[in-house]
Amino acid sequence: MPLPRLPPGSRARCAPRRSCPAVPEPATPTLDTAVRSALARVIDPEIRRPITELDMVGAVSVDERGTADVVVKLTIVGCPAAQTIERDVTAATLGVAGVTRANIHITVMTRDERAALTAKLRGPGAARSSQFGPGTLTRIYAVTSGKGGVGKSTLTANLAAALAARGLAVGVLDADVYGFSIPGILGLTTNGTAQKPTRVDDMILPPVGYGVKVISIGMFVDDNAAVAWRGPMLHRTINQFLTDVYFGDLDVLLLDLPPGTGDVAISVGQLLPHAEVLVVTTPQPAAADVAERSGVVARQTGQKIVGVIENMAGLPQPDGTVLELFGSGGGDEVARRLSAGQDAPVPLLVSIPLSVALRAGGDTGAPIVLTDPADPAAVAILRLADTLAARPRHLQGLKLPVSPRDHLAG
Incomplete structure (x- = not known):
């Protein structure tokens, strides 16, 4: 049936119950x-x-x-x-x-x-409490050793830089209150003085070195002054770092613990019982004996041992041989001892060779994993970073920040 012709001069009208809105011109942003x-x-x-x-x-x-x-x-x-x-x-x-x-x-x-x-920044309620409570999605690794001089801080700083270079959000808490050195290794010192954090009221913003957020007691003392504190003060300091320092949403938080099994290790165990532990040792049997003790104390506070790291494993020679200045086998021995009586074995994660460049990078504040990634020590640390970054995350029992209401609202 042909449509009726409209009278001259008339205009078409919209059908009943419909509207003919004008199509607006695209708005030009000012x-x-x-x-x-x-x-x-x-x-x-x-x-x-x-x-x-x-x-x-x-x-x-x-x-x-x-x-x-x-x-x-x-x-x-x-x-x-x-x-x-x-x-x-x-x-x-x-x-x-x-x-x-x-x-x-x-x-x-x-x-x-x-x-x-x-x-x-702190979220609803703005309560001053630890950002890394039991429900945190941040992976927390406490790097510990039984004795000093095993290269634990150098390892922690380079591991942090390697993880940050992979695109992860990384923070380091330098819990070695007496022997703080992380700021210098990550290039956050000038003429021996550590860069100061920024304070916004009662919130502390940590300095950033090589993409890593860093907090250390060395940032609060003048002229490299010595820190002579006892247990209660040490506990309050670690607690304040976890409470007042704004790290933001981190994928990984590394804690550089002091050597031994003293006040700081106990405080970290109390404040972060869900942290996972990396035990650092050298190849010599004497170091292995002491490293085992640090792992045992961590386990007594409820922390899980992820694995053992053997540092200073040997010095590669031009002819391809390895000079074992500190002996051999210590890492395997610590892993064997810490595995005894456990449901799952504690692995030796990596063996890091001695490296002059690694030591020099710590002195100049330039992590070797970034400046010379082909160095044998850097290769080993980068391999460790890959291992930790690829570890599966178990969310069972964690309270995630989502709800059915959030889903429906989207």
């Missing part, structure tokens, strides 16, 4: 909006989150000549990241098409703005 969007790509170098997400961007305006005025609110006066943030904000602003000039106005957050920021 330069103000475009600049603010570009600033979302600027990351705070300490907190490692976009400055827009942290409410660090104030007013943004662009005039008809393309001159942009951007207000940036730093967390504190004298923020050590100020120059980096200003440089990155300038680059992001000038990168917007149509912007010809950028005026960056640096201000400081008010007390209320800082309080809102710390509450946002």
